[in-house]
Amino acid sequence: MVLTIKHGLRRATRTYAVPPTVGELKADDGLRAELGYGDNCRLCINGVEQSDMTYCPGPEVTIETAANQKA
Amino acid sequence: MPAEYILKKDGRVVRRPIELQVEGELEIDVDNAILSQIRTNIIRSVRGLGKMGDLNVGLCIVNDTTFYARVFLRSLNLNCTIRADGDYAIPSFEPRGDFVNVQWKIPDDMSLLFGACINYGVESAYTCEFCYLFAIDPKKAAYVLPLPNLYNDAHICTGQAVYSGATLLECFERVFIGVRDSRWNNHLIHDRGMFEHSQRLFRFKSTKTGFDTVPSESHWSKLSSKVGTDVLNYMAI
Numbered sequence: 548m549v550l551t552i553k554h555g556l557r558r559a560t561r562t563y564a565v566p567p568t569v570g571e572l573k574a575d576d577g578l579r580a581e582l583g584y585g586d587n588c589r590l591c592i593n594g595v596e597q598s599d600m601t602y603c604p605g606p607e608v609t610i611e612t613a614a615n616q617k618a
Numbered sequence: 619m620p621a622e623y624i625l626k627k628d629g630r631v632v633r634r635p636i637e638l639q640v641e642g643e644l645e646i647d648v649d650n651a652i653l654s655q656i657r658t659n660i661i662r663s664v665r666g667l668g669k670m671g672d673l674n675v676g677l678c679i680v681n682d683t684t685f686y687a688r689v690f691l692r693s694l695n696l697n698c699t700i701r702a703d704g705d706y707a708i709p710s711f712e713p714r715g716d717f718v719n720v721q722w723k724i725p726d727d728m729s730l731l732f733g734a735c736i737n738y739g740v741e742s743a744y745t746c747e748f749c750y751l752f753a754i755d756p757k758k759a760a761y762v763l764p765l766p767n768l769y770n771d772a773h774i775c776t777g778q779a780v781y782s783g784a785t786l787l788e789c790f791e792r793v794f795i796g797v798r799d800s801r802w803n804n805h806l807i808h809d810r811g812m813f814e815h816s817q818r819l820f821r822f823k824s825t826k827t828g829f830d831t832v833p834s835e836s837h838w839s840k841l842s843s844k845v846g847t848d849v850l851n852y853m854a855i
Contacts, residue, residue, distance in 0.1 A: 555846030556758050556855065583759060583844050587770060591848075612762075612845045614771040615806070 551607040554582035570599030572608065582610065589613045663854040670791055676854035686852035687790040688733035694722040696820065698802040707822045707829055711766045713803040722820055723831040725838050729754040733853050734793050736786055744789035746781040748773050749797055750849060753842055760850055761842035764815035766804040772845050775805055815841040
C-alpha cells in the first residue's frame with residue numbers, strides 16, 4: 548500500500564506491505580528527519596486524532612504538532 | 619487496481635492507474651453533480667486579495683463557510699513589560715506592571731505570518747475562531763516563536779476575546795488589531811527553557827525615540843520550536 552504522510556507543508560510517501568500503526572509512524576526516525584516532527588505530535592486521519600495502536604489504511608494521514616494546555 | 623482520479627484544469631476527470639506497469643490515463647464521464655461536489659471541496663487560495671494598511675492580505679477558501687486570511691508581518695509588536703539587563707531592554711512578560719509597545723524587527727531570513735480562521739455563519743456575520751503566528755524559514759519550515767501567549771501548534775491565546783465583522787476583511791482587520799494591541803503575558807510559559815529562549819531572541823536597546831532591535835546571537839530557528847499543522851496548508855504561502 549502507498550501511504551502519504553503530511554506534516555504542515557511537507558509530504559512524504561512510503562510503500563508498506565502491511566498498514567503501519569500510528570505509533571510506528573510517530574516513531575519512524577526516517578520520517579521524523581524528512582518531515583521535521585518530534586515527540587510532541589498527534590496523527591489524524593480525516594481530521595480525527597488516532598491512538599497509537601490504530602492502523603493507517605491510507606491513502607493519507609496527517610501528523611500535527613500537538614497543542615499544549617494552559618497550566 | 620489502485621488508481622487516482624484527477625480533475626484537470628479544463629474540467630475533465632481522468633483515472634490514472636497507480637501500477638507502474640500500466641501507463642496512460644482514461645478519461646471518464648462524471649455526472650455534473652459529482653463535479654460540483656469535487657469543486658466545492660477544492661481549497662482555493664488567493665495571495666493578493668487586497669490591502670490592510672500596507673500589508674497584503676492572502677485568503678484561502680476552504681468551503682462556503684470557512685476561510686483563512688493571512689498577512690506577512692514586517693515587525694512584531696510586543697505590548698509587554700520590560701526589564702533592563704546591562705545595555706539591553708528585554709521583555710519580561712509579567713502579567714502586571716508598566717506595559718510598553720516595542721517593535722521587534724524580524725530577521726532577514728524569517729517570514730512572519732499572522733493568520734486567522736474565519737467562519738461565516740450566525741446572523742450573516744464573519745467570526746474569527748482561531749488565529750496563528752508562524753515563523754517560516756527560507757525552506758518553508760515553520761516554527762513557533764518563544765512567546766508566552768502561543769500554543770505549541772502556533773495558535774494564539776486570545777483569552778475570552780471574540781472578533782467578528784460584517785465582512786471577512788473587517789473581521790480579519792479587527793482580530794489583527796486586537797492581537798497586535800493585546801498584552802503579552804506569561805499564560806503559556808510551560809518551561810524554563812522556552813522562557814530563556816525568549817530572553818535571548820527578543821532584545822532591544824533603548825534610544826531617545828524608542829527601542830531598537832538587537833539581533834540575537836543565536837539563529838532564531840534555534841530558539842524556536844518546529845511546528846507542523848494542517849493550518850499551514852490554508853495560509854496561501
